[in-house]
Amino acid sequence: MTFKNLYIEHERSAEAEEWVKGEVTEQEARFAKIEASMEALAPTREKWYQEFFDRICTNGFNVDGDDKMRIPESDLPSKPQNRRDQVVWKYGVDSDDTPRNGQGD
Amino acid sequence: MARPHIEPFCDRDSHFKPMRLIGFGSGMHYKMLSMDVDTGACSMTVQFDNGYKRTPGFSWSEYELIVIEGELKVGDRVCRKGHYFYVPAGYALPEISSDQGCLVLYMYNTGEPSHEEATEHHSSAQTQLYHNVDSYMDIPWAMGNVAKPSVAAGCMIKLLNYNPNSFAMTFLYCMTPNFYQDNISYHDCAEESYHLWGTSWMMQFGDVPTGGYFWRPAYINHGAFASEYGCIALGRVDSKLFNHFHYNPWSTPVENADRSEARLMARDPLLYHWAFSKDHNHPHSPKDFEVLMPRRGEEAGHDNEHKSDGHRHDHWHGHHHHDEHSPHTHDHHHDH
Numbered sequence: 001m002t003f004k005n006l007y008i009e010h011e012r013s014a015e016a017e018e019w020v021k022g023e024v025t026e027q028e029a030r031f032a033k034i035e036a037s038m039e040a041l042a043p044t045r046e047k048w049y050q051e052f053f054d055r056i057c058t059n060g061f062n063v064d065g066d067d068k069m070r071i072p073e074s075d076l077p078s079k080p081q082n083r084r085d086q087v088v089w090k091y092g093v094d095s096d097d098t099p100r101n102g103q104g105d
Numbered sequence: 106m107a108r109p110h111i112e113p114f115c116d117r118d119s120h121f122k123p124m125r126l127i128g129f130g131s132g133m134h135y136k137m138l139s140m141d142v143d144t145g146a147c148s149m150t151v152q153f154d155n156g157y158k159r160t161p162g163f164s165w166s167e168y169e170l171i172v173i174e175g176e177l178k179v180g181d182r183v184c185r186k187g188h189y190f191y192v193p194a195g196y197a198l199p200e201i202s203s204d205q206g207c208l209v210l211y212m213y214n215t216g217e218p219s220h221e222e223a224t225e226h227h228s229s230a231q232t233q234l235y236h237n238v239d240s241y242m243d244i245p246w247a248m249g250n251v252a253k254p255s256v257a258a259g260c261m262i263k264l265l266n267y268n269p270n271s272f273a274m275t276f277l278y279c280m281t282p283n284f285y286q287d288n289i290s291y292h293d294c295a296e297e298s299y300h301l302w303g304t305s306w307m308m309q310f311g312d313v314p315t316g317g318y319f320w321r322p323a324y325i326n327h328g329a330f331a332s333e334y335g336c337i338a339l340g341r342v343d344s345k346l347f348n349h350f351h352y353n354p355w356s357t358p359v360e361n362a363d364r365s366e367a368r369l370m371a372r373d374p375l376l377y378h379w380a381f382s383k384d385h386n387h388p389h390s391p392k393d394f395e396v397l398m399p400r401r402g403e404e405a406g407h408d409n410e411h412k413s414d415g416h417r418h419d420h421w422h423g424h425h426h427h428d429e430h431s432p433h434t435h436d437h438h439h440d441h
Contacts, residue, residue, distance in 0.1 A: 006167035007215035008229050012145070019126055020217050021199040023137050032111050033273040040126070041311060048308045052329050055287050066255035077353040087309035088175050089417040090109045092295075092322030093358045096416055 031090065036086045045085060108146075108295070111139045112327075113310040113321035116150045124151075127218030137213075138299070139320035145217025148297065153177065155206040162195040162223045163230065166216035169266065169275060171240070171339055173301055175207025179237075185262070188240030191250075191266045191275070193234045195227030210339060221360035240265055240277055249278065252346045257286040260330075272345035280305055280332035280333050289351055290328045291361045294344040296321045303336025308354065320429070324358035324365070 012020075046078045060068030065099050121134035133241065140147035150173070152307075169170045171189045178184070180199035192198060210333040211218070223365035226232050238244060240263055249260040251274075259281040264291065266275040273294075289308070300317040308311065313336075321327065349365060356364075380391070 001246065006231060006234070008163045008165045008194045008227055010219075012125070012217065014147070015218065016126060016217050020140070020274065023140050023145075023147070024142045026137065027109065027111075027140055027142070029188055030114065031111065034111065034114060038310065038414065044311075045309065052287065052308055052352075052354070055329075059287065061350075062286050063107075065250060066257050070163060079354065080355050083355060087326065088110050088112065089325050089358050092110065092324050093362050094322075095142075095358070099428055 031088075037090050040105075042085045059061070107143070108139045108141045108320050110320065110322055110325060111263050111382050112408065113313050113323050114138065114318045115314055115316050116318060117314070120230055121152050124218075126218055126220075128160075128162065128222065129218070130157070130159050133159070138318045139297070144215060146177065146215055147217065148212045148299070148318075150217075150299075150316070151209045151211045153203040153207050153209065155204060155207040156202075157206070158202040159220065160222045161197055162220050163195050163227055164216075164221045165190070165194055165221070166213045167194045168192050168218075169212045170216060170339075171210050171301075173208040174209055175205060176203060177207045177209060178202045178258070184237075185239070185241075187277075188237065189240045190237040191235065193231045195230030196235050197223045197226045197230075198223075198231055200388070210301075211233070212297075212341070225366055233389065238264075238265065241369055244277075247278065251276075252348050256348070257284070259284040260286070265339075271343070273343050274339070274340070274346065275341045276401060277301075277337065278340050279337040280330075280335055282333065282335040284335070285331040287329045287349045287352060289326050291324050291326050291349050291358075292348055293349075293362075293365055296301050296346075297341040300336055300338045303334060303338075305330065305332040305336045305338075318439075322358075324352060324361040325354060326361065333336045340427050 056071045057073050057076070058068045058070070063069050116136045118181075119136050121136055123131070124133040124135050132156070134152045135149040138150065139147040144391050153175075163395070169191050171188070172184050172186050174186055176183050176185055177188070179190075179201050183202075198210065222227075244263040244265075246261040246263060246393045248263050249256045251262060251264070261279050263277040263278065264274060267273070273332070278298075283306075298313075298314055298316055298318065302315050304314045304317070307325055307327050313319070349361065349368070352366075
């Protein structure tokens with residue numbers, strides 16, 4: 001996060017260095033736990049996806065604010081073959097596990 | 106590498122740890138929400154014990170905070186829940202204390218938490234940027250359509266901080282009971298949220314309850330959205346917020362980013378071609394002439410002849426008015 005990007009150069013103390021290192025290690029464990037819990041949620045999420053498709057075909061898809069458009073069933077996306085349902089991406093587009101177009105699917 | 110994707114996370118599921126970094130004193134406890142693995146910038150839920158006191162001083166990093174529960178004293182001023190502070194790097198706050206204890210959300214934006222005891226600001230502090238507000242009492246809710254296309258009615262915001270260069274924002278947002286929005290969204294920016302109260306739901310991640318948190322890098326799908334009983338949260342984005350809505354739950358961040366690029370080309374084709382043309386490559390970053398252009402500075406020898414006192418002007422640029430009926434027909438140099 002670089003809100004105003006205000007930072008004053010200084011030397012980080014050894015103590016602060018150690019503290020950051022410890023927190024980063026704990027964050028790795030926290031991330032792994034989140035990733036596992038989101039993988040475990042996949043079957044429920046699959047049901048939520050189908051309910052979402054049903055709602056946007058009947059009630060409508062929120063295009064902008066409360067403007068809605070009903071999506072024809074024929075326009076719904078096909079589930080990609082051989083791609084697992086992934087919702088947590090460690091570093092977004094910079095993730096090692098992010099499938100590039102046509103690769104890793 | 107910045108901060109990893111932490112979503113969903115609830116701080117109620119972890120324990121407070123004592124803050125051991127020098128300068129913060131005893132009686133400060135924290136739960137880490139997310140941290141930039143390079144810079145140490147981080148967001149934390151902080152609990153100050155009753156009787157906590159911290160000496161006046163500044164941080165090397167800019168930071169933001171909002172009181173979640175209880176009362177925090179900043180100098181003599183008592184700040185209650187909803188009170189928000191933006192504190193530039195090097196800005197010295199007076200002593201902070203809490204008689205009865207309080208819960209605070211702290212966000213260090215550019216470096217690890219630090220506290221240098223000082224009663225005066227650091228010489229590099231941009232003190233004019235400091236501000237604070239009681240966001241619950243002193244700012245009205247506004248429609249959430251700060252970005253277009255926008256969120257559905259029922260999601261409202263209070264803007265707390267804004268960067269006119271990057272369009273980064275810090276804001277409170279709320280969802281009314283029975284709020285729902287049936288689309289999937291992603292942004293070209295990272296997004297962070299902490300649920301101060303209430304529960305919302307997202308199709309990918311399930312319920313985000315009170316104390317629920319996420320740090321989400323750019324281009325990651327989230328939504329559809331709903332909140333059965335309503336919620337209030339603090340949100341932040343690190344650059345311009347644009348809602349890319351769609352209904353494909355299986356798209357990846359790379360596919361989303363590619364779609365953003367395609368939309369940029371459709372919307373700003375000239376800028377797109379200028380930025381991406383091969384013979385006009387900027388290996389580091391594009392140059393902004395306003396930042397780089399030579400300026401006159403304080404040296405002597407300025408042109409004093411054409412200075413305006415606000416009442417007269419010189420038509421030194423010699424324009425011509427040929428309309429006979431113009432009250433301003435002249436093509437000569439004049440003063441008046």
